[in-house]
Amino acid sequence: MPTDVENWKSEVYGSEIRDRLFEFAEEGYDSIPDDERDAWFERFKWWGLYHQRNGQEGYFMMRIGTPNGVLEPGQLRTVGEIADEYARGPGVNPIFGDAYADFTTRQSIQLHWIELSDVPAIFEKLEENGLSTQQACGDSWRNIVGNPVAGKDGQEVIDAWPVIRELNETFKGNDDHANLPRKWKVSVTGSADGSGQGDINDLAFEPAYRAVGGGGSGSGDGRDRDGDGGESEDAVGFNVRVGGGLARNEPRLARDIDVWVPPERVPDVAGGLSALFRDYGDREDRYNARIKFLVDEWGAEKVRERLQEEYVDFELETAGRDVREEYTYNAGEGERNDLIGVHDQKDGTNFVGLNVLVGRMGADDVLELADLAEEYGSGEVRLSQRQNVIVTDVPDDTLDDFLDEPLLDHYSPSPSPFMRGSVACTGTEFCSLSIVETKNRQVRFARWLKANVDLPADVDEFHIHLSGCTASCAQPQIADVSLRGMKTRKNGDPVEALDVGLGGGLGEDPQFARWVTQRVPVDEVPGAIANLVESFAAERDEGESFRAFVARHDDDELDAFVDPEETDYEDPLMYNTKRTWYPYAEDDSMEDAPPTPADD
Amino acid sequence: MTTRLRVLDDGAWISVNDAREVRVSELWRLDAPDLCECALSDLVVENFQSVGVDGPTVEVRVYGQCIACGVSGTTGWIPVGRVRGGEFAELDRSAVRRVRR
Ligand code: HEM
Ligand code: SF4
Ligand SMILES: [Zn+2]
Numbered sequence: 001m002p003t004d005v006e007n008w009k010s011e012v013y014g015s016e017i018r019d020r021l022f023e024f025a026e027e028g029y030d031s032i033p034d035d036e037r038d039a040w041f042e043r044f045k046w047w048g049l050y051h052q053r054n055g056q057e058g059y060f061m062m063r064i065g066t067p068n069g070v071l072e073p074g075q076l077r078t079v080g081e082i083a084d085e086y087a088r089g090p091g092v093n094p095i096f097g098d099a100y101a102d103f104t105t106r107q108s109i110q111l112h113w114i115e116l117s118d119v120p121a122i123f124e125k126l127e128e129n130g131l132s133t134q135q136a137c138g139d140s141w142r143n144i145v146g147n148p149v150a151g152k153d154g155q156e157v158i159d160a161w162p163v164i165r166e167l168n169e170t171f172k173g174n175d176d177h178a179n180l181p182r183k184w185k186v187s188v189t190g191s192a193d194g195s196g197q198g199d200i201n202d203l204a205f206e207p208a209y210r211a212v213g214g215g216g217s218g219s220g221d222g223r224d225r226d227g228d229g230g231e232s233e234d235a236v237g238f239n240v241r242v243g244g245g246l247a248r249n250e251p252r253l254a255r256d257i258d259v260w261v262p263p264e265r266v267p268d269v270a271g272g273l274s275a276l277f278r279d280y281g282d283r284e285d286r287y288n289a290r291i292k293f294l295v296d297e298w299g300a301e302k303v304r305e306r307l308q309e310e311y312v313d314f315e316l317e318t319a320g321r322d323v324r325e326e327y328t329y330n331a332g333e334g335e336r337n338d339l340i341g342v343h344d345q346k347d348g349t350n351f352v353g354l355n356v357l358v359g360r361m362g363a364d365d366v367l368e369l370a371d372l373a374e375e376y377g378s379g380e381v382r383l384s385q386r387q388n389v390i391v392t393d394v395p396d397d398t399l400d401d402f403l404d405e406p407l408l409d410h411y412s413p414s415p416s417p418f419m420r421g422s423v424a425c426t427g428t429e430f431c432s433l434s435i436v437e438t439k440n441r442q443v444r445f446a447r448w449l450k451a452n453v454d455l456p457a458d459v460d461e462f463h464i465h466l467s468g469c470t471a472s473c474a475q476p477q478i479a480d481v482s483l484r485g486m487k488t489r490k491n492g493d494p495v496e497a498l499d500v501g502l503g504g505g506l507g508e509d510p511q512f513a514r515w516v517t518q519r520v521p522v523d524e525v526p527g528a529i530a531n532l533v534e535s536f537a538a539e540r541d542e543g544e545s546f547r548a549f550v551a552r553h554d555d556d557e558l559d560a561f562v563d564p565e566e567t568d569y570e571d572p573l574m575y576n577t578k579r580t581w582y583p584y585a586e587d588d589s590m591e592d593a594p595p596t597p598a599d600d
Numbered sequence: 601m602t603t604r605l606r607v608l609d610d611g612a613w614i615s616v617n618d619a620r621e622v623r624v625s626e627l628w629r630l631d632a633p634d635l636c637e638c639a640l641s642d643l644v645v646e647n648f649q650s651v652g653v654d655g656p657t658v659e660v661r662v663y664g665q666c667i668a669c670g671v672s673g674t675t676g677w678i679p680v681g682r683v684r685g686g687e688f689a690e691l692d693r694s695a696v697r698r699v700r701r
Contacts, residue, residue: 034618432612435625487644488667494627578625
């Protein structure tokens with residue numbers, strides 16, 4: 001039997017939702033008939049609007065999809081102005097105030113407390129400035145991710161930015177691909193650092209070399225070549241992987257389907273695979289409706305066969321020689337684990353990665369950053385998959401002045417490792433799936449760890465990701481320390497707790513974290529991390545990375561290192577924050593929930 | 601009178617007659633020998649899998665974890681409340697819930 005969601009989608013979905021959305025906005029929130037509300041909320045996701053959780057009736061999260069995290073000159077200002085004008089609601093966050101933008105792990109932007117009546121004006125302003133919320137949520141092509149500095153990165157093998165732009169133009173608002181069984185997440189990376197995080201996407205294009213002219217020549221499959229001087233005949237394109245993803249206790253790495261494509265064929269292959277998912281994905285069971293499960297069932301070879309037979313009209317090439325052994329991003333050791341700090345661009349200028357703790361930035365700061373990007377760079381800003389921002393095109397001669405700007409005291413290009421490594425999802429503040437409070441908690445954790453814990457002197461990165469539930473929006477499984485929302489009892493009372501996983505990361509051989517310690521009460525988590533770091537410092541081999549250290553211990557040994565403990569860290573939100581209308585409100589009980597916003 | 605029941609937002613909610621009534625993240629005491637070996641499971645409700653009705657009783661199947669023993673899994677049908685005259689009343693949160701056999 002098709003699900004409710006499939007029924008709703010078969011009635012109205014895709015671009016046509018917009019007209020009704022605007023009518024409801026005009027006539028007021030209450031004009032959505034009660035018995036159609038669930039259906040419309042589901043459909044609004046396709047236009048980037050996600051209804052916030054209970055107690056916040058009538059308020060929406062709005063996601064702006066910025067392909068590859070690229071904000072062209074002026075666009076960050078637009079985001080800041082919209083946040084300032086519209087992203088204010090009855091709940092005020094004690095750390096971040098009441099108008100802010102969240103930079104996300106998929107290089108998008110989220111605003112909260114959006115009222116339906118403001119949507120047409122917001123869309124108009126976004127679209128005038130080349131921005132859009134289309135397909136930012138919902139069952140379709142989501143925001144395409146990649147190395148955020150595509151086209152500029154000194155380490156680039158191939159410029160993926162034109163490819164991403166073309167995919168975005170082809171598959172946003174494309175009726176043939178508008179209604180998929182589930183979300184469809186694509187990554188295209190052209191640099192040799194792995195920063196597109198292709199391994200955890202439904203579909204990944206990764207840079208690879210291949211002998212031109214197809215399978216005919218003696219060397220055959222380009223991947224086995226040992227680079228004996230023949231590189232000049234090689235064309236640069238992409239190898240294709242399919243079926244990665246982290247959600248629901250079922251993490252998968254994308255699987256190699258033995259296909260290489262030149263850049264001009266990427267839309268054909270990407271469209272073929274998205275059509276294959278559309279036609280063969282499971283529409284009866286949403287939990288099973290990701291392509292990772294289809295790849296489990298079919299195997300990579302059958303995916304390739306079907307793609308060749310039914311979805312492309314040219315001969316697919318076999319995979320080329322990849323550059324995975326050069327991957328550094330989130331690899332746990334070496335340089336460029338992230339894109340924070342000053343790095344060379346191809347054109348001789350610099351890009352400067354700034355740390356945004358848990359990805360949240362107040363509207364005032366967003367606007368100030370937009371000013372600085374104009375003053376010192378080209379006005380362009382880019383977003384990374386670690387919830388950080390990158391100012392591009394900063395020339396050498398003004399670099400030092402830029403680095404001296406006071407705003408960079410808060411968004412540092414050289415942050416402490418615990419600030420730098422923090423990633424957190426939305427959590428109980430707004431998200432209906434969450435089990436625990438997340439963003440502010442991760443800020444408190446990072447501050448406490450910075451003040452109380454010393455990493456070994458040669459370790460300058462340590463990634464801690466906190467996700468409020470198993471959906472894994474903060475990508476916890478690819479962190480050194482993975483934290484995931486749970487509940488436990490402490491002295492008999494239910495309290496918020498976290499599962500602790502260790503040793504995840506990407507790089508040439510990606511590894512998901514092993515969940516070694518379950519259900520640590522949240523107030524004991526900083527102590528647990530402190531004890532873990534102490535054991536690591538004491539017992540590591542000379543120069544050993546944390547990830548390697550984890551790899552050579554078994555789960556019981558690691559569980560013993562974690563050792564939860566109360567410290568002077570205090571957690572004000574131990575109780576069930578989901579029972580509040582807003583966990584940080586003074587009067588936080590459901591009875592004090594604000595009324596649905598009045599139409600104005 | 602028919603009761604409209606839905607699982608929303610990928611398992612975050614149970615909606616009854618178009619109102620979002622039951623949500624994830626609670627701890628439920630459960631008599632559920634199929635889930636784990638505890639005399640009484642202490643279940644973190646992580647995800648609603650399906651919703652149905654048995655007479656006036658609204659029932660759900662839930663993915664979650666028993667924090668007493670650490671087992672994760674999907675339960676059988678568990679009552680979450682009753683509908684009378686179109687109005688939904690949620691079971692008391694501290695109630696022990698029994699899986700339908
Ligand atoms: C109101 C806030 C949010 C809700 C309700 C939500 C919902 C979900 C759900 C239901 C899943 C699991 C999907 C699946 O089965 O594959 C998921 C996964 C994920 N979401 Fe979110 N999400 C929210 C915010 C975010 C944010 C801020 C980001 C960053 C762009 C994000 C990125 C991701 C990622 C990276 C995954 C990972 C796993 C995968 O692809 O398998 N989500 N989210
Ligand atoms: S991981 Fe869970 S709690 Fe966090 S934003 Fe995603 S769905 Fe919400
Ligand atoms: Zn049990």
